[in-house]
Amino acid sequence: xxxxxxxxxxxxxxxxxxxxxxxxxxxxxxxxxxxxxxxxxxxxxxxxxxxxxxxxxxxxxxxxxxxxxxxxxxxxxxxxxxxxxxxxxxxxxxxxxxxxxxxxxxxxxxxxxxxxxxxxxxxxxxxxxxxxxxxxxxxxxxxxxxxxxxxxxxxxxxxxxxxxxxxxxxxxxxxxxxxxxxxxxxxxxxxxxxxxxxxxxxxxxxxxxxxxxxxxxxxxxxxxxxxxxxxxxxxxxxxxxxxxxxxxxxxxxxxxxxxxxxxxxxxxxx
Amino acid sequence: xxxxxxxxxxxxxxxxxxxxxxxxxxxxxxxxxxxxxxxxxxxxxxxxxxxxxxxxxxxxxxxxxxxxxxxxxxxxxxxxxxxxxxxxxxxxxxxxxxxxxxxxxxxxxxxxxxxxxxxxxxxxxxxxxxxxxxxxxxxxxxxxxxxxxxxxxxxxxxxxxxxxxxxxxxxxxxxxxxxxxxxxxxxxxxxxxxxxxxxxxxxxxxxxxxxxxxxxxxxxxx
Amino acid sequence: xxxxxxxxxxxxxxxxxxxxxxxxxxxxxxxxxxxxxxxxxxxxxxxxxxxxxxxxxxxxxxxxxxxxxxxxxxxxxxxxxxxxxxxxxxxxxxxxxxxxxxxxxxxxxxxxxxxxxxxxxxxxxxxxxxxxxxxxxxxxxxxxxxxxxxxxxxxxxxxxxxxxxxxxxxxxxxxxxxxxxxxxxxxxxxxxxxxxxxxxxxxxxxxxxxxxxxxxxxxxxxxxxxxxxxxxxxxxx
Numbered sequence: 001x002x003x004x005x006x007x008x009x010x011x012x013x014x015x016x017x018x019x020x021x022x023x024x025x026x027x028x029x030x031x032x033x034x035x036x037x038x039x040x041x042x043x044x045x046x047x048x049x050x051x052x053x054x055x056x057x058x059x060x061x062x063x064x065x066x067x068x069x070x071x072x073x074x075x076x077x078x079x080x081x082x083x084x085x086x087x088x089x090x091x092x093x094x095x096x097x098x099x100x101x102x103x104x105x106x107x108x109x110x111x112x113x114x115x116x117x118x119x120x121x122x123x124x125x126x127x128x129x130x131x132x133x134x135x136x137x138x139x140x141x142x143x144x145x146x147x148x149x150x151x152x153x154x155x156x157x158x159x160x161x162x163x164x165x166x167x168x169x170x171x172x173x174x175x176x177x178x179x180x181x182x183x184x185x186x187x188x189x190x191x192x193x194x195x196x197x198x199x200x201x202x203x204x205x206x207x208x209x210x211x212x213x214x215x216x217x218x219x220x221x222x223x224x225x226x227x228x229x230x231x232x233x234x235x236x237x238x239x240x241x242x243x244x245x246x247x248x249x250x251x252x253x254x255x256x257x258x259x260x261x262x263x264x265x266x267x268x269x270x
Numbered sequence: 271x272x273x274x275x276x277x278x279x280x281x282x283x284x285x286x287x288x289x290x291x292x293x294x295x296x297x298x299x300x301x302x303x304x305x306x307x308x309x310x311x312x313x314x315x316x317x318x319x320x321x322x323x324x325x326x327x328x329x330x331x332x333x334x335x336x337x338x339x340x341x342x343x344x345x346x347x348x349x350x351x352x353x354x355x356x357x358x359x360x361x362x363x364x365x366x367x368x369x370x371x372x373x374x375x376x377x378x379x380x381x382x383x384x385x386x387x388x389x390x391x392x393x394x395x396x397x398x399x400x401x402x403x404x405x406x407x408x409x410x411x412x413x414x415x416x417x418x419x420x421x422x423x424x425x426x427x428x429x430x431x432x433x434x435x436x437x438x439x440x441x442x443x444x445x446x447x448x449x450x451x452x453x454x455x456x457x458x459x460x461x462x463x464x465x466x467x468x469x470x471x472x473x474x475x476x477x478x479x480x481x482x483x484x485x486x487x488x489x490x491x492x
Numbered sequence: 493x494x495x496x497x498x499x500x501x502x503x504x505x506x507x508x509x510x511x512x513x514x515x516x517x518x519x520x521x522x523x524x525x526x527x528x529x530x531x532x533x534x535x536x537x538x539x540x541x542x543x544x545x546x547x548x549x550x551x552x553x554x555x556x557x558x559x560x561x562x563x564x565x566x567x568x569x570x571x572x573x574x575x576x577x578x579x580x581x582x583x584x585x586x587x588x589x590x591x592x593x594x595x596x597x598x599x600x601x602x603x604x605x606x607x608x609x610x611x612x613x614x615x616x617x618x619x620x621x622x623x624x625x626x627x628x629x630x631x632x633x634x635x636x637x638x639x640x641x642x643x644x645x646x647x648x649x650x651x652x653x654x655x656x657x658x659x660x661x662x663x664x665x666x667x668x669x670x671x672x673x674x675x676x677x678x679x680x681x682x683x684x685x686x687x688x689x690x691x692x693x694x695x696x697x698x699x700x701x702x703x704x705x706x707x708x709x710x711x712x713x714x715x716x717x718x719x720x721x722x723x724x725x726x727x728x729x
Binding site for chain 2: 085138141142144145148149152153154161163164165166168169170174176177178179181183184
């Protein structure tokens, strides 16, 4: 059912397609996000002191939880957009879901990497079967599954519809995996090792920097999502462009036939 | 909807009776997996015995992938998908029918597998109530998720590689919960296992619900 | 009365290929229409579209009083499509297949039984697996299932292909009978001589668009030339 929009999008009379992914709003957002990241770097590396126990490692805490938060945020956006796509069949909701999952996968990977970097000196190994690490790794695999399905070589409606069903399942899957992994680990130990080894809440600056980290990372996430969405939208428009030409070419077959009487062959026989 | 479900399930089971693919290929494959585990884990060190619940459910997951592929290769034949749409069958009914037929076949395989692990890995049967309940709930969840992901991958050129990659991560909660519940049952402490049974039941209900709701749009695509 | 098929500027995409590039066509109730054109002209896609299986990209398409863009469900259960694919489960017997598809379409099993007899499937072939059938026999099973559904609109894609002489005559007879009781029939065929005798109106489609519509006044409106019928009935098994 996406095709009617596909065609109307290809020739909105007189409206020129944008030739970039920026707009005044996104430029402002970009500058704000950049400034916020700059401030975060200053807060995290200059203003904040080393932690008594953790040393410099504690600075990862300004980034790691915020990354994890955007990864989960991306899942919720993807599921909401997928539900919308199944209800209305709009092209935009499919593109939004796909953009969110793609960014979510990047954020999940960064979460894993920062967690692992923090874990190496703390635990002495790169990986432990910690509940939170394990369910984050599973989340990464779920997101890769969505991306694999979205990449299949099939008609656009088929691809977007199937991806949307997978997108709807994303949040329930994340919750179920999270719950089961949590219980699985609490059989033997505390669910997560992360919480126990800090003594934070002491310094106001520390808390502020951590919360500010959430703000800055969310801003960057929004900026990236906006642009990824617009790239998807432009791709979609380019794909729609061929349609007029293809219909013209197809009609030319009919004209050729009625003029010289030679049967045209070729094309798809269905 | 239930009428359509019965019709589809009866048709799938009749196809199995006539073709015997599950009986002659999938079931022996499940037993083969039990042998492979024994080769991988030293049978003398009691590793097999300790890992029995987990190995059982891993074997079930392998079987699931094959059974789901079989279930949807039936519908991949000669324009059958179009015919299902032309017949005006209710999508929810088609989902429940495919689901029911898959669950019945999986349960048969699981019973044989259970006998296999008890015999080959020398475990004693215990906690039968919990074992049976776990098997039913876990299989309902596996069947519902398998049916839904099966149709997601059906008809694609990459379906054989895509299906396990999409399905198995999703079944991780079932593997965890069913394994723990089996452990409790076989270790003789069934009371520890019932919370896991609850998780399995929730999983099954979530997937049956989403399956009924979304199957329509999956059959509807052209 | 509204035509059974009413298409205006219909564009229909197969992936990225515009199989139909703007089709205008009207077919009245009880008509038998021949659809002709070269391979790849869009005949099969047009039939699938009328069956409600193909999304309409642009244009309006109404079939049996329903808009295909929004109400294809209501259309599907009332049409009978005989396609290249025969819609059969290979591992089931002929009787199993007929029974399943008849029940699925909520049609009458007695009708299905009569259809099987008419097509010579009721006796020896009934318990044979479909995978063991020849192409012609598969076609016969598909036709039996189509008949049992008592469709209001018959969409036949190369109905004569793969059939022996008896089978072809039988198809012609069935089409005439269907039209007599008020069904509408669209036939896509390469066997122009045979199909031309059935269908008074010939629609030519090339490059996804209708290029010619000719009415053959020699054949009556129901398309039943008197001298044809007895022969066709005799040859029915």
